[in-house]
Amino acid sequence: MRLHHFHGGLSLPQHKADSAEQPIAHCPLPAELNVPLLQHSGLSAQPAVAIGEQVLAGQLLGTADSGRSAHVHSPASGTVLAIADGPLAYPTGLSAPHVRIAVDSPQRAVTPLPVLDWPHADAAQLIARAHACGIVGMGGAGFPSAQKLLVARDTVILNGAECEPYIACDDRLMRDYANEVVMGGRVMRRATGAGRVLLALETAMPEALAACAQAIAECGDGEIELIAVPTIYPAGGERQLIRVLTGNEVPRGGLPRDIGVVVHNVATARALWRAVAHGEACTRRIVSVTGPGVQRAGNWDVAVGTPISHLIAQAGGYTQAAARLIIGGPMMGVAVANDDYPISKISNCILVLADGQLRDPTRELPCIRCGDCARVCPAYLLPQLLLGEVRGEQWPRAQQQGIFDCIECGCCDLVCPSQIPLTQHFRYGKSELRVREREAERADAARLRHQQRQQRLTEQQREREQRHTTQQDALTSNAAVDAAIARAKARREARGTDLP
Amino acid sequence: MRQFITAPAPHLPAHNSVQRVMALVLLALVPGITAHVWFFGPGVLLQIALASAFALLLEAVMLRLRERPLRPFLSDLSAPLTAVLFALSVPPLAPWWLAAVGMIAAIVFAKHLYGGLGFNLFNPAMVGVAVVLIGFPLEMTRWLAPAGLGIATPGLADSVLTVFNGSLPATWQWDALAQPTPLDSIRRLANAGRTLSEIRGNPMFGDFGGHGWEWIANFYALGGLFLLYKRIIPWQVPVAMLGTVIVLTVPFWMSDPDVHPFPLQHIFSGAMVLGAFFIATDPVSGCTTPRGRWLFGIGCGLLTLVLRRWSSFPDGLAFAVLLMNCVAPWLDMHSRPRIYGEARHG
Numbered sequence: 001m002r003l004h005h006f007h008g009g010l011s012l013p014q015h016k017a018d019s020a021e022q023p024i025a026h027c028p029l030p031a032e033l034n035v036p037l038l039q040h041s042g043l044s045a046q047p048a049v050a051i052g053e054q055v056l057a058g059q060l061l062g063t064a065d066s067g068r069s070a071h072v073h074s075p076a077s078g079t080v081l082a083i084a085d086g087p088l089a090y091p092t093g094l095s096a097p098h099v100r101i102a103v104d105s106p107q108r109a110v111t112p113l114p115v116l117d118w119p120h121a122d123a124a125q126l127i128a129r130a131h132a133c134g135i136v137g138m139g140g141a142g143f144p145s146a147q148k149l150l151v152a153r154d155t156v157i158l159n160g161a162e163c164e165p166y167i168a169c170d171d172r173l174m175r176d177y178a179n180e181v182v183m184g185g186r187v188m189r190r191a192t193g194a195g196r197v198l199l200a201l202e203t204a205m206p207e208a209l210a211a212c213a214q215a216i217a218e219c220g221d222g223e224i225e226l227i228a229v230p231t232i233y234p235a236g237g238e239r240q241l242i243r244v245l246t247g248n249e250v251p252r253g254g255l256p257r258d259i260g261v262v263v264h265n266v267a268t269a270r271a272l273w274r275a276v277a278h279g280e281a282c283t284r285r286i287v288s289v290t291g292p293g294v295q296r297a298g299n300w301d302v303a304v305g306t307p308i309s310h311l312i313a314q315a316g317g318y319t320q321a322a323a324r325l326i327i328g329g330p331m332m333g334v335a336v337a338n339d340d341y342p343i344s345k346i347s348n349c350i351l352v353l354a355d356g357q358l359r360d361p362t363r364e365l366p367c368i369r370c371g372d373c374a375r376v377c378p379a380y381l382l383p384q385l386l387l388g389e390v391r392g393e394q395w396p397r398a399q400q401q402g403i404f405d406c407i408e409c410g411c412c413d414l415v416c417p418s419q420i421p422l423t424q425h426f427r428y429g430k431s432e433l434r435v436r437e438r439e440a441e442r443a444d445a446a447r448l449r450h451q452q453r454q455q456r457l458t459e460q461q462r463e464r465e466q467r468h469t470t471q472q473d474a475l476t477s478n479a480a481v482d483a484a485i486a487r488a489k490a491r492r493e494a495r496g497t498d499l500p
Numbered sequence: 501m502r503q504f505i506t507a508p509a510p511h512l513p514a515h516n517s518v519q520r521v522m523a524l525v526l527l528a529l530v531p532g533i534t535a536h537v538w539f540f541g542p543g544v545l546l547q548i549a550l551a552s553a554f555a556l557l558l559e560a561v562m563l564r565l566r567e568r569p570l571r572p573f574l575s576d577l578s579a580p581l582t583a584v585l586f587a588l589s590v591p592p593l594a595p596w597w598l599a600a601v602g603m604i605a606a607i608v609f610a611k612h613l614y615g616g617l618g619f620n621l622f623n624p625a626m627v628g629v630a631v632v633l634i635g636f637p638l639e640m641t642r643w644l645a646p647a648g649l650g651i652a653t654p655g656l657a658d659s660v661l662t663v664f665n666g667s668l669p670a671t672w673q674w675d676a677l678a679q680p681t682p683l684d685s686i687r688r689l690a691n692a693g694r695t696l697s698e699i700r701g702n703p704m705f706g707d708f709g710g711h712g713w714e715w716i717a718n719f720y721a722l723g724g725l726f727l728l729y730k731r732i733i734p735w736q737v738p739v740a741m742l743g744t745v746i747v748l749t750v751p752f753w754m755s756d757p758d759v760h761p762f763p764l765q766h767i768f769s770g771a772m773v774l775g776a777f778f779i780a781t782d783p784v785s786g787c788t789t790p791r792g793r794w795l796f797g798i799g800c801g802l803l804t805l806v807l808r809r810w811s812s813f814p815d816g817l818a819f820a821v822l823l824m825n826c827v828a829p830w831l832d833m834h835s836r837p838r839i840y841g842e843a844r845h846g
Contacts, residue, residue: 007840165512239841249840250840250841251841252839252840253841309501318502323504323505324504324506325504328509330509331509331510333509334509335504335505335506335508335509337503337505337506338502338503338504357513358513359513363572365518365572365573365576365617366615366616366618368521369618370783371734371788371790374788375731378840380839382789382836382837385788385832401836405839405841410510410512413510414510414513415515415516416516417514417516417517417518419513419514423508423509423510424508
């Protein structure tokens with residue numbers, strides 16, 4: 001198959017070998033789990049348990065009450081200690097309810113859902129199973145998978161192009177569970193009616209490529225194509241990967257479904273297969289723990305809700321150099337203020353960077369318009385001009401320059417000779433624009449209400465006036481006067497003429 | 501629970517700096533400067549030193565007046581680069597105050613009064629050159645004869661004396677030393693009705709441009725290619741500028757080679773090569789979009805030819821660049837590339 005290029009991007013030092021060479025280790029359950037009810041994009045799940053309740057592994061902790069949410073299940077049995085709001089690791093500083101569970105021993109689990117006869121099941125059954133097991137996009141975005149499977153597609157892309165440095169959980173997952181990934185891809189094909197399924201890996205993953213090739217030969221049944229894409233960050237970005245594989249671009253402001261494509265992470269495919277073939281809910285994931293700030297880099301199979309500190313302890317603790325704790329990768333990951341944050345379905349990596357590796361914000365100089373940022377921008381934006389619009393709060397022009405087309409990959413920051421935190425400006429601009437949009441909507445609604453009230457009032461006023469004039473007219477019209485005179489005359493005549 | 505300091509992504513540091521960019525441009529100028537010194541003597545180095553000293557001094561004064569930190573801006577090397585580009589555009593034995601006037605125009609007016617590094621609308625070096633060209637035409641025409649024509653070049657001591665006294669030591673005469681630049685000669689002689697083949701019979705002309713000048717241009721081009729390889733300057737500008745000059749001059753030359761100069765003569769005389777690789781490529785005052793850079797280069801080439809032919813200055817490069825600086829923001833506004841997912845045109 002002929003591959004296409006996406007614009008820009010960077011060849012970054014990989015730093016993946018440290019963790020990718022370690023086999024997946026099982027992370028034991030901590031004494032307490034803290035399970036967020038929002039581990040996906042959209043709305044938080046509603047708590048389905050009460051404080052003090054005994055829960056089993058695999059039991060529902062939170063239910064999705066709309067398509068824009070996903071079920072959350074308990075990874076372990078134990079007692080619900082608390083249900084309280086807690087911070088989530090998002091750049092915008094979101095918070096959501098968390099269910100705190102004291103883990104008991106021995107572990108007891110719910111009876112798994114019945115195994116689906118997937119080759120003969122219809123799409124609705126498969127999608128219902130994805131929903132029931134709380135499957136969400138495990139690459140980082142956490143989009144509820146059932147929603148993505150609902151729309152028929154031509155092409156399913158399994159995204160194994162783990163382009164950010166350090167992260168190796170998908171690489172390791174494909175080396176160790178390639179068969180489950182391939183089977184998950186086949187289930188997705190059945191659910192979406194897609195003509196083809198492309199499994200995309202990076203050229204820099206020879207072992208995973210070999211494992212996937214073997215799995216496809218063993219159980220692919222001719223339904224899956226394996227493709228190695230060039231190792232250029234951000235090749236694993238949804239829109240970039242679609243461009244590389246199909247040569248098409250997702251329309252500006254649109255979704256991959258508009259061109260008949262859906263992209264699922266390989267870990268999502270595996271989770272879907274576990275849900276279909278084993279009736280297992282999504283309560284665990286593979287997490288890379290890596291960076292110069294941890295003693296032993298590696299990949300762990302972790303229960304969601306496990307605090308980062310517990311996972312770091314499994315990796316032998318921090319090193320002297322540990323300076324920044326990041327959930328995700330060094331380019332798009334979120335730095336968190338402490339290691340109390342829990343692992344969620346979308347936490348692919350715990351990265352601890354050392355002091356000398358971090359950017360120094362005091363080195364920022366004014367933009368010299370060199371345009372290096374535009375050269376590496378995968379969205380073909382002009383960050384050097386967009387920066388001016390954001391700083392000058394020229395919001396309509398920022399939108400015209402494509403601020404919402406920015407995928408926040410961070411490439412521009414890395415090449416900027418003036419060391420300007422461009423991505424952070426664009427993130428700020430987007431949130432500012434969203435706030436303004438909401439305010440404008442509220443203002444529009446208020447204006448509409450005001451206009452309607454005014455209209456109602458004038459209407460009432462007119463009616464009142466009309467009533468008044470009819471009354472007046474009736475009073476002052478000759479007919480009424482004549483009638484009154486006639487009545488008086490009649491009375492007088494009736495009484496005779498003896499009146500003075 | 502362990503606490504950490506947070507910061508927005510990306511967390512990795514940038515692997516480039518303004519200082520590195522400017523240093524590479526200065527490095528790329530070294531071959532050209534060497535050739536310049538070879539042909540025109542140590543006066544060239546003296547001008548560079550003078551202009552750099554004035555530039556750094558004025559930069560420091562302006563930063564202090566504007567209450568900006570000195571260290572990051574004095575070490576970004578942008579002021580010395582402005583100074584070097586200015587110094588290469590003035591005659592090697594020009595008096596010291598010419599550099600002072602040029603740098604006041606460049607650093608104080610064109611750069612800091614517009615907001616300093618990154619905010620200048622006009623190329624500071626070319627503002628300096630334009631001011632001294634208009635203000636001091638006599639001093640600006642006293643170019644020396646290049647080495648190799650049998651005319652002696654003053655040594656270091658005499659150069660220092662000339663530059664600081666403003667007049668030649670008694671042993672030298674301007675009439676014997678100074679020589680009009682090849683561009684100037686062509687204009688004057690062609691206007692007097694001489695054919696090009698007659699004019700080019702003079703030994704001051706080399707294979708393409710002027711004797712000496714064309715070698716200097718070759719070495720500038722070498723430095724320019726190095727910058728292109730290092731991706732420090734946008735390739736569109738020199739390609740568009742030099743391409744425009746060739747495309748526009750070929751038909752004239754083919755119609756009458758005795759009246760219209762050979763296209764390569766245009767390229768290898770005056771500041772064309774220096775301008776194409778080092779001056780028009782200034783990112784701050786030039787265009788920043790890819791298509792804008794094409795148009796900027798085309799405009800610089802076209803205007804330089806127009807000014808060479810019809811203006812009262814022999815080499816109009818400085819004015820061409822400044823005029824294009826005026827339209828650069830407008831060109832940028834109308835040359836945004838398509839965004840990912842937008843329909844492709846053509």
